[in-house]
Amino acid sequence: MRRLLPMAGATLALLLVTSAAQASGCIASKPGTGLSADEASAVYDCLKDALLDGYRQGDKRWIPGDYVDSFRLWERASRNPAFSPAHGGRHLLTYVNAAGARDYLRFSDSDVTMPVGTLIAAESFSVDERGRAQPGPLFLMEKVEPGRSPQTDDWFYMAVAPNGSPMVMDVISACSACHQGRFGQRGGLGYPPVEARAVPVPASGGQPE
């Protein structure tokens, strides 16, 4: 499993370069690696409108535009943006659509079979060593019909750059090798870090807690 990481790491370094873009004017008091949940949320609150405006710019080509228009209306799978070393050291905030919410939000380590039509989106931003925040890509996964993409366990991987362009990449080496190599036993899903996971909505009535 581990042997897949250097290759994936190299590709993500490339993603970092392609999306190194506009400064946002949103500043944290410390580097991204040290932000608390509240501090990361504050950065996100400052950045979120510009982030979405960026993703929505221009032609999405092979990425359905309504994924980008609607992902913020899906279930939130993260309580707060959380640092993700695997995605170029950015903070990620994850959402799942209605088709996949019940299964994804179990955050199960085994017996994961995600329904066809599941869409998962992770918007991202980075915070540099001086606290300056910068928009990052919108990472997307879609579960497609069995046999349509056997090499990626029938997940389509997509990414939209902060300026709205669909990102051209070899999804096997850039995305799937890591997801399948590290999380193959749980459907290829990484899940947000435990402390940042949304509390699943109870099946009927009642308040969480």
Ligand code: HEC
């Ligand atoms: C080096 C490993 C690695 C690579 C490469 C990678 N990911 Fe991930 N991905 C993760 C991990 C770990 C998580 C969950 C934890 C987190 O939020 O960082 C995750 C989470 C996600 C999620 C939220 C769904 C889930 O799995 O819980 C999406 C969507 C996603 N990645 C898409 C992508 C796309 C698209 C690419 C390629 C551009 C990619 N990833 C490349 C490791 C990776």
